[in-house]
Amino acid sequence: MxxxxxxxxxxxxxxxxxxxxxxxxxxxxxxxxxxxxxxxxxxxxxxxxxxxxxxxxTVVDPPFRAPQITVSHRSYSRGDIIKANCSTDEAYPAPNITWILDEHKIAETVSWRPSELDWRERSAFSQLEVAVLELERYKMGVTYTSSSLNKVYHDHYVYDRDRDKEEKEVLRYTLVPPPSGQFALSCVATIFDIYTRNSEPVLIREDAPHPASVTGEDSSGRVHHASVTLTVAYACLLFNAL
Structure with a gap:
């Protein structure tokens, strides 16, 4: 008692x-x-x-705000590299950051875990470079299924730990240009299985194709030499008739 x-x-x-x-x-x-x-x-x-x-x-102190995301530019051309940053407020322990592209997980930065006697809050930061492949431009009839997209996501993710040691670790990912010409990029901050918060997604669009010149290529890549010849011949006929 x-x-x-x-x-x-x-x-x-x-x-x-x-x-x-x-x-x-x-x-x-x-x-x-x-x-x-x-x-x-x-x-x-x-x-x-x-x-x-x-x-x-582990007693968790979560971040106050949602993770913040910035991108180098919100439009792209084939062959471009888009640089993106994701950061969180201070928390204990520091959150892990996962990158999401069109609802697919493509890369993750795992934060450093403090020692038993280190109680400081720390922020988290992750850098991502998305390289857009240079494929045949605007070729009609090319389709991508969800299964092939999943394969692309996993096969083209590269975690470059040893490059540029003086800089922050950079995650690199190669993207097959989507048929829609646009994709959404976001990041998610997580601490174990008790805290998850998403950033606002950023929509990145492909630059609109410019109208082809008289002797240039159209959106399908075909050259207009034949139409130029017909135009010149028609002009000569009109001149002779006059």
Whole structure:
């Protein structure tokens, strides 16, 4: 007696009304209470057999705002490289950042985990370069299925850890130009399985094709030499008739 006893622990309070012989409810926790938690069961005298189980616990301080995303430009031509940055506010621990392209996960930056005695909040930052492949421009009849898109996403993702050590680590991804000529890019900040927040998506469109010149190529790549010849011949006939 009493059947329950609480020992003081700075930074935490035990809610006895919600605690019993199977669970303990701790409230008002701060991140300094992260660590290994143990449950000890012991028998009575004379043997006092004891068994202990432990499990890690991390107290999370999530970021205040959603992740912020910026891109170098919101329109592209085939062969361009689009640079994008994603950043988060300070949190404990620092969030991981996942890049999303048209609802597909394409790359991830895993944040550094602090040591047991490091309680500082840290922000997270990730850089991504999207290289748009130079394919046949505006060729009709080319289609991409969802299965081929998934294959492209996974096969063309490159994580370049060793390049430019002095700079932030840069994730690189090669994109097959989508048939629609546009794609949405966003990033997601996550901390374990208890915090997830998306940035606002950024819509990136392909530059509109310019009208072909008289002797240039049209949108299908065909040259207009034949139409020029017909025009000149028709003009000569009109001149002779006059």
């Amino acid at each position: 009493p059947p329950s006893m609480v020992f003081p622990l700075p930074g935490a309070s035990v809610d006895l009304a919600q605690s019993d012989h199977q669970q303990v409810r701790i409230v008002n926790m701060n991140r300094r209470l992260s660590g290994d938690y143990q449950c000890e069961v012991s028998a009575d005298a004379p043997l006092f057999h004891t068994d202990i189980r432990s499990a890690p616990l």
